[in-house]
Amino acid sequence: MSELKAILFGVGAVGSLIAKHLLDKGVRVVGAVDNDKNKVGKDLGKVLNLSEKLGLIVSEDVDSALSGEKCDVAIHATSSSFRRTYPQIASVVKHGVNVVSTCEELSFPYYSEPDLAKRLDKLSKKYETTVLGTGINPGFLMDTLVITLTAVCQRIERISVARVMDAATRRIPFQKKVGAGLKVDEFREAMETGLITGHVGLTQSIAMIADALSWNLDRIAAEQAEPVIAGNSVKSVSINLRPGYVAGMRQKAAGYRDGNPVISLDFQAYIGAKEESDQITIEGTPRVCQRITPCVHGDLGTVAIVANSVPKVINAPPGLVTMKDLPVPSAWNETFNSAS
């Protein structure tokens, strides 16, 4: 039984959190790639803010990072855009290495990039690797878990999913990402210029649910993120909000069938949200009303589900897969038997 070997593709905020968790689990990190000039050439231990060096230098070049010993999986965490990450993921696949990626659009790539998805599927099969995009959302709370719960239903009319997060409990970059601290017109301008992109993944989650249910949707409509305005003065660790300023955002999307919204997603992330929860309601036979309180912590959950997907991906047949194609997800508490 040999230890599992991984390379890290992207050691930014989320990639670093995953890296630390994998190291804690005893996974051997045999390579690290990043394009940040402040990280390239440095020891991974230093980049991860560990107390000691790991004897592994962060590289800018995938091929050199993968030129050493054969590894089992690449943990890819660089961008939300499948189009932008495709060349990165393809470069790993060509080394015959499996990929678990946090790329939001890759959680269900057939929605925004069907041709690119087919290309990646073909490439993965050619090199006998498995590629998965996952995360807590998209990847689990607003899609895989929803799909799982539909299994108790004989008939389904409509599905509503809501995630309500208090952004104050999250990383500062996340708080900024949802616009916290901005004036309302600054928020709208930032949305227009793309400085704030909103949450990526609602449309992918809807497409994945519809695919699992064999529902042909007329269309999937994503509303633009709307600012949530701070009422009373609330604050997070670093952002003090005066009433009238933006506390965060709310974003909705829906999948329509015969003109009716049959899958509705509602994502809310703002400082001061009182009741953090993940809610799934399935109107059907029987009706299912599920609630996780508080909502699952985004970073903790993403790190978990990425790591926990590693054994599933390694054991899966080659190809581009989504969460719903893999066996029931589960925590990974085992020393893994490496393929190499």
Add this chain to the structure above:
Amino acid sequence: MSELKAILFGVGAVGSLIAKHLLDKGVRVVGAVDNDKNKVGKDLGKVLNLSEKLGLIVSEDVDSALSGEKCDVAIHATSSSFRRTYPQIASVVKHGVNVVSTCEELSFPYYSEPDLAKRLDKLSKKYETTVLGTGINPGFLMDTLVITLTAVCQRIERISVARVMDAATRRIPFQKKVGAGLKVDEFREAMETGLITGHVGLTQSIAMIADALSWNLDRIAAEQAEPVIAGNSVKSVSINLRPGYVAGMRQKAAGYRDGNPVISLDFQAYIGAKEESDQITIEGTPRVCQRITPCVHGDLGTVAIVANSVPKVINAPPGLVTMKDLPVPSAWNETFNSAS
């Protein structure tokens, strides 16, 4: 695209409910087997209390029921005991037909009958069929769904699951099965003589969760079902309960690791239960606290999950499988493309 063909093995209370749902879905029932002399020789439509005949006679003999056209799956619903159902299931498997069974012990047969499970696995592979035991509980609420939720955890210390049902909302046989209407000493006597068996499946659910997490348990301990005593006068459709009489039962089981109960299951089914719910609490990183309210209706949910498992089982590789080995469960809303 041809329709899916099924045979029914067992057309008792649950088997009949599943049969009606499959007929509603357009599944073609090509055979029906039962050992009840009141059903054998009668038209299935009559046995199912349908308004019209189906032109299919309930048979006592599996081989003759399966001697006609090749079918895709057998829906098996006869007994909770794997040992008792083994010959029935084996007789279907030998015809090269997949099996979805409600047999509670078959939901995780490696716990109570590891040798028999291996034998059935071998047999299924020989005849290139897939066999699954499932249901709402065991099969989903207290095991598969729990396992699914562990996927968001980096570390898990302890898992608690509770199912609280108001037996008044269930079938009369179910109400009697949980002892409703008995005096306390009658309940205890019925438990001793085996007239009431308690809920079957808690130990299987614990074993399945432990297996998914690669937890080596020291032992799994199932407490005997305890009567829940009616406080104020409560009633169901047919059973009037005076205070002091048995309203139903509560049953607990736990899986121990290093002497500590790390997986605790608590099953409550009694007339007058105020807050029907399915609760899962995972003490870990992050802590996950999930609640389905009201609890998923047992019969509706079992019918659903058995039917919804059919396409998964047909598409799975041969062998004896459990819910956690199959892809993420989901509702089945499609006309299925039959394998035959």
